[in-house]
Amino acid sequence: MTMNFIEEYTEKLSNYLCDLPPHARNNVTNEIRQHMQDLSSELEDSGYSKGEIAAELSNEFPTPQKLAGKYIEEYKSSNAELTEKMNGTTTYTLILLLGGLVAFIVPIYQSTVNLFALVPFLTSFVLGLVLINKKKHFIASKSFKQSRLMLCSIVGLGLAAFSLGLVINDNFRIIFSLSVLFLFLISSLVSFINIRIILKGN
Structure with a gap:
């Protein structure tokens, strides 16, 4: 269940990051996936159930759309020359x-x-x-x-x-x-x- 949640989240995130070049989109998606997997492992070691881990991930990370918007704004502001x-x-x-x-x-x-x-x-x-x-x-x-x-x-x-x-x-x-x-x-x-x-x- 937890892995399904992470994959669904990162897939939606990747779709919302469509304005970024492919390499930048992949970097962001991989970074977020790694963070979620690390947090999931920590919670699992602490005795959390899969359902509780999914709930904690939902609370820790904003919606894919909001997170994508944040990364796109950061990318645009720091990459005006690249644009x-x-x-x-x-x-x-x-x-x-x-x-x-x-x-x-x-x-x-x-x-x-x-x-x-x-x-x-x-x-x-x-x-x-x-x-x-x-x-x-x-x-x-x-x-x-x-x-x-x-x-x-x-x-x-x-x-x-x-x-x-x-x-x-x-x-x-x-x-x-x-x-x-x-x-x-x-x-x-x-x-x-x-x-x-x-x-x-x-």
């Missing part, structure tokens, strides 16, 4: 990632490509993916949620570019544009999967 860094990392990661995808739209429409002009954008896209995975603890998840809508808009522009090229462009080469469109959609899917992993982890 600024997270927002900055989020911004330039999205610029690199989504900006790189936008570059596909022109060759999709024109059904031709200047490789030298495209290389910087492809490099930008790859760097964006690398940053997502290397700096995932410094990604501000709330800001990152908007990226899914932005990504869907870019995909819509790519499909629109193909349709317009097919109708308007007299020199339209459908096989070439389809190839670029396929690469564009694959890259967009990879971006979406990485964004989803970041949001799920944070």
Whole structure:
């Protein structure tokens, strides 16, 4: 019963700590779990029953929501610089990632490509993916949620570019544009999967 109480408490606490980065959330949850287990052992050694131990733990610790609120406020006040860094990392990661995808739209429409002009954008896209995975603890998840809508808009522009090229462009080469469109959609899917992993982890 006591262990169930501790696990239920720490699980709720972890859910309420969703605004913290995963590593900070885990540190807090593990710290509280250890405190509760230590107190439980002391009470058990003193002859307390399991029901009495659970009651004492309830009296000793505030509700998970209140305790989470306290830790979040402390974290925010002591990590203003980190928050600024997270927002900055989020911004330039999205610029690199989504900006790189936008570059596909022109060759999709024109059904031709200047490789030298495209290389910087492809490099930008790859760097964006690398940053997502290397700096995932410094990604501000709330800001990152908007990226899914932005990504869907870019995909819509790519499909629109193909349709317009097919109708308007007299020199339209459908096989070439389809190839670029396929690469564009694959890259967009990879971006979406990485964004989803970041949001799920944070």
